[in-house]
Amino acid sequence: MSAVAHAPFVALSSLWLVLTGTLCNLRCTHCLNASGPDEPWLAPLDDAAARRAIAEAERLGVREIYLTGGEPFLHREILPLLERCLVVASTTVLTNGTVMTEALADALAALARASRWSLEIRVSLDAADAEANDRVRGAGTWQRAVKTIQALDARGLLPIVTATDITGEPDTYERFRALLSGLGIAKPRVKILPMFPVGRAAAADGRLSEGDLDGFDRTTLQCAETRAITADGVYACPILAGLPEARLSDGDLGAALRPAPLYHAACVTCHRTGATCRNA
């Protein structure tokens, strides 16, 4: 087999904290990192490790921070951690929208008001209609997520509805726009991600070769400027967080600032679609 192609490390622009590891209250049929309510295969990140990473990222001039999981709002320290992140940079929380409360939404709005930087909340759905969504995410999840979207919007937080394009239908985006308009959302925000062959949708084959990358600017890959922090190490991107071959260090962010192997089938998706897990 030929040598694995690599993406260069350019700079740390995006820091991802996989706060709850793979701990989630849902068990979606296609989850990127096979999260669920059982004993997580990737443990939650403790408060001290998260704070060390934030401080190091601040020193490195990070541009933006993302909090993900699992379901990050299950992390006990998420609000103080989020407050700390928002001192450093614009911060995004990726949630399934099913554990939001009025009090939590109030707390998020207060954090957003107090920060110089934007707070973004991304709420995941898999389909604009309840039945199709709940087939993937579980009964009642669509209704709860919609309620969260409305609660956040009412507080001026302008949530970004994020969907994985599981059907490949050309009107997926328009369906979500119509859903949000129907809910009375005046400033609809929708992000569609491609289906990655990873987690419960894993595919066995596919790897980028040097030939695939000939003439391609590898610095445009998100792993050139991204690192993801988990309880068991630092990874090149949030999609591959927790996978042994993607681990760049055992926890030291500085040691992980080196070229990342493009070994996974998901790297093919990134290269082919130009996808980014960032907000835009």
Added chain:
Amino acid sequence: MLGGVYANAEALAAVLADAASRDADAIFCLGDLGGFGPHPDRVFPLLRDHDVRVVRGNYDEAVAAAAADCNCGYTDPRDNYYARISYAYTVAHTSAANRAWLATLPGHRRVRLGAHRVLMCHGSPRRINEFLWESTTPDGFLRRLLAEHEADVLRCTHTGIKWRRVLDGGAGHAVNVGVVGRPENDGTPRVWYTMLTAEPELDVQFVPVAYDHEVTARAIEAEGLPSEFAETLRTGWWTTCLENLPSRERARGRF
């Protein structure tokens, strides 16, 4: 300093007249001469007549090469729908001579202003189409950009909304100079440019300019471009290219 002309010759003429009335020593444009507006060729003589020194924007780069798209950096399908219309029109209505001139524009310009090393670019010093919004450009990141690019003062545009930042008691500065081709999503049709002085302390003044936006809006409609582009000029609210706005900036607009 001005940015984002977006083929709005009426606004550009008004801005250049205003700058002349203030005895500006030099005028710099940070790129994106076309897009949104009608008759892109009309802005080139204005820039040349006023000896405006231009930095290449992503739009200029794309139009010069007749590239597949404008490389504005949008990820949203609705944004890209409007961007495609605007870009196809601009390429079709920019003369070969002007496209050749766009190809000669530098990606950066550097000047000394007193003791300050000023770096001018379109999006960011590292990427022509990077959006430097006020609420997503933290201080540490700016320090990094200034250090990596050996500058004390950074000037950029691309987002369409102006802002300024003073770092470390004046050791570093960053200014997004705004755009003159469309209003800044504040509900008024005025546009903005930036006066920069160093006597010897660096001073930044954002200058609002009113112009006959109705002339441009009617020309947009007459050219068959989307009515949303004309609506933005009339109302001051952005109707397209919204999805890249961070929540803080998006919340200030109507849509």
